[in-house]
Amino acid sequence: MGKIALVFPGQGAQRTGMGKSLYETSPAAREVFETAEAIRPGTIRQCFEGGADELLRTDNTQPCLWCALLASASALREAGVRADALAGFSLGELAALAFAGAVPYDDCFRLVCARGSLMRAAADARPAAMAAVLKLDDATVIALCGELEGAYAVNFNCPGQVVVSCGTAVLDELKSRVKAAGGRVAPLATGGGFHSPFMAEASGLFRTELEKYTISPPAVPVYSNLTARPYGEDGGAADTLARQLRSPVLWRQSVENMLAAGVDTFIEAGPGKTLSGLISRITPAARVFSAADAADVESIANALLSTTPPL
Numbered sequence: 001m002g003k004i005a006l007v008f009p010g011q012g013a014q015r016t017g018m019g020k021s022l023y024e025t026s027p028a029a030r031e032v033f034e035t036a037e038a039i040r041p042g043t044i045r046q047c048f049e050g051g052a053d054e055l056l057r058t059d060n061t062q063p064c065l066w067c068a069l070l071a072s073a074s075a076l077r078e079a080g081v082r083a084d085a086l087a088g089f090s091l092g093e094l095a096a097l098a099f100a101g102a103v104p105y106d107d108c109f110r111l112v113c114a115r116g117s118l119m120r121a122a123a124d125a126r127p128a129a130m131a132a133v134l135k136l137d138d139a140t141v142i143a144l145c146g147e148l149e150g151a152y153a154v155n156f157n158c159p160g161q162v163v164v165s166c167g168t169a170v171l172d173e174l175k176s177r178v179k180a181a182g183g184r185v186a187p188l189a190t191g192g193g194f195h196s197p198f199m200a201e202a203s204g205l206f207r208t209e210l211e212k213y214t215i216s217p218p219a220v221p222v223y224s225n226l227t228a229r230p231y232g233e234d235g236g237a238a239d240t241l242a243r244q245l246r247s248p249v250l251w252r253q254s255v256e257n258m259l260a261a262g263v264d265t266f267i268e269a270g271p272g273k274t275l276s277g278l279i280s281r282i283t284p285a286a287r288v289f290s291a292a293d294a295a296d297v298e299s300i301a302n303a304l305l306s307t308t309p310p311l
Contacts, residue, residue, distance in 0.1 A: 133164055155248065
């Protein structure tokens with residue numbers, strides 16, 4: 001058996017009730033939520049009871065989703081599942097770094113709260129949308145964005161899927177051009193034009209915020225969205241995290257690099273199966289699991305522990 005990677009989704013994965021069964025059954029997961037609640041009262045209520053509109057607000061989405069992601073990973077580790085590599089999609093990268101011991105949970109949660117607030121302010125100042133462009137190759141999507149002012153190819157997810165950030169006034173024209181090229185556009189449930197120049201100011205302010213914290217080398221390799229390589233191979237962590245806000249997510253390349261390093265099993269920690277679907281399209285040969293709730297964690301542990309020694 002090869003290596004196991006835990007992967008953490010980003011905004012768009014949030015849903016009402018996320019993490020509740022983990023909170024109720026796993027002491028390790030409960031500790032994550034209670035750490036967050038002490039810093040940001042009301043977080044547990046938002047995770048378990050918040051409606052779609054409330055959770056769509058970036059300054060709510062990020063703290064709540066981070067808790068659900070880290071709770072899932074913590075419950076998996078508590079059940080004896082180990083990880084040889086970690087990666088997170090956008091916000092998920094901060095959950096991966098916390099899980100890898102690079103940032104204490106309480107400090108990382110404070111960073112997540114600041115990140116969410118800064119990105120919300122940037123989104124309010126420059127309204128934008130995100131949409132997945134399907135059925136077209138990367139080069140075609142990049143070329144189409146180059147024809148439109150304020151449109152950027154930002155998330156390279158898997159073959160035939162690239163996410164675009166664009167001004168809201170440009171979205172209809174983007175749809176028209178994508179359709180003419182033989183593709184399709186699917187709007188995403190996000191609150192701004194992330195990973196693009198729309199986030200330039202938030203990126204700079206977040207870089208200043210990062211100076212308040214110490215980010216240690218991860219105990220497990222964490223693959224960066226910015227470079228698709230593990231942290232430590234290219235520049236400092238603070239610069240990497242700040243630049244991530246305004247730069248494309250190289251998800252497909254990150255998965256390919258994990259595969260080249262020997263990973264053959266991926267576990268998506270947190271709500272939804274977005275990353276599971278992308279990974280299956282990148283590499284149909286890999287085993288892919290989703291750990292959204294307590295039942296999933298138990299099932300995954302039962303499936304893997306016969307061949308995987310505990311941490």
